[in-house]
Amino acid sequence: MNQELYKKLLELSPDYKMNYLPSISVDCVVFGFHKASLKVLLTRLKGYEDWMLPGGYLQKDEDLEKSASRILEERTGAKDIFLTQFKSFGKVNRSEMAFDEWPDDLWHKQRFLSIAYYALIDFEQVTPSIDFYSNACEWKDIDELPGMIMDHREILDKALLQLRRDLNYKPVGLNLLPEKFTMPELQKLYEVILGKELNRGNFYRKMKRYDILTKLDETRKGGAHKAPDLYSFNLDTYKKALESGFQESW
């Protein structure tokens, strides 16, 4: 147990009791995509070897939906990230192993549910920074995750499952790809998120049906082969699809 951290949390406990709702914590799963690689933003508490999702608590006068981005910015420095709530985690003993050794006089030792949020951003746009409670904050490759405390690995896995499911009714790619991109580049984004290779013809037809792409009057020069067509997102149809979801299935 890190004594410096314990002293600080004990000192803060009355303030937390006064200004934060009991029983409720908020955790953030931030996926970062850049150049065909998928990562997740993790922090590490002082005195711990295992990593955790950036998280915090809900203020008594704060709407739940506003808490996640505030907490994420306080813990990691990542600003203006739009997070989507996907599930709450509430096993009775979910934090027991991780905080057993902490004294009971800490506000932070009570039973908390975790209300979990996820986001997918370009990880080059965020420079992780540590706060008082942590000694590390880093992007970790999704295929080489370190040990994680409590049920945070389960939360992360569920977030990835949800992100993949959401691809069935929400468009993805804006702010992750350059303004002009090729169909293979868009397909690569989907393949990295889904963790598997996709059939080129099926992918092309599916994207056409979604009607979110504008084919540009230019091609990418430079390769030995036929120059590939360039596309950009049609912001009108893309945003409409974000709001109402693809209805192509039915």
Added chain:
Amino acid sequence: MNQELYKKLLELSPDYKMNYLPSISVDCVVFGFHKASLKVLLTRLKGYEDWMLPGGYLQKDEDLEKSASRILEERTGAKDIFLTQFKSFGKVNRSEMAFDEWPDDLWHKQRFLSIAYYALIDFEQVTPSIDFYSNACEWKDIDELPGMIMDHREILDKALLQLRRDLNYKPVGLNLLPEKFTMPELQKLYEVILGKELNRGNFYRKMKRYDILTKLDETRKGGAHKAPDLYSFNLDTYKKALESGFQESW
């Protein structure tokens, strides 16, 4: 304000403070399907004109995932209903209008988040019953909903949206249709849930791709037209699809 209800809640407040987690409530959206009609199970508190979702609180020694079905049974008599968590609702003032007139000494008047669950069942299998707190518990038609308290209409609407989205990766129909059914009957179930008519050919092809149906060696006799083919669910592939989700899109 109903005085009988107030007296009971005041009497129960110390017990709730001792045995239930603060800040957290659980609400259940139970959709009922039967013979081409979709309903939802609502209750009404004593002294209120508007209706509410059946809901309750999380016990200190209870896993969140187990709370919803316990609460549903206590409030409505509906047993062994498997509920799926879909979203938590946490606006600061979500209960203000409904409970303004209640005295502050009630445990029940604090700020609660609602962790919401939904289920889809055959409504003929449930006979709604009232508990001490309510004066009514009824199946209401989804197209003719009464006024609802707090943000419960928003929760219900989100549940219906989620149910519709879940049709994209989860099978539906087991325990809702008779053991042997025709393709038009299955299509009607989807149309009632989705609230719109579907193209017959597309629907047929989609169901074939899902690979959850067994075509039986019998037809339904009796009509003037060609006797329609009968199907049953293939329990192996159906349950596998329930667990891992349809991957047909990718």
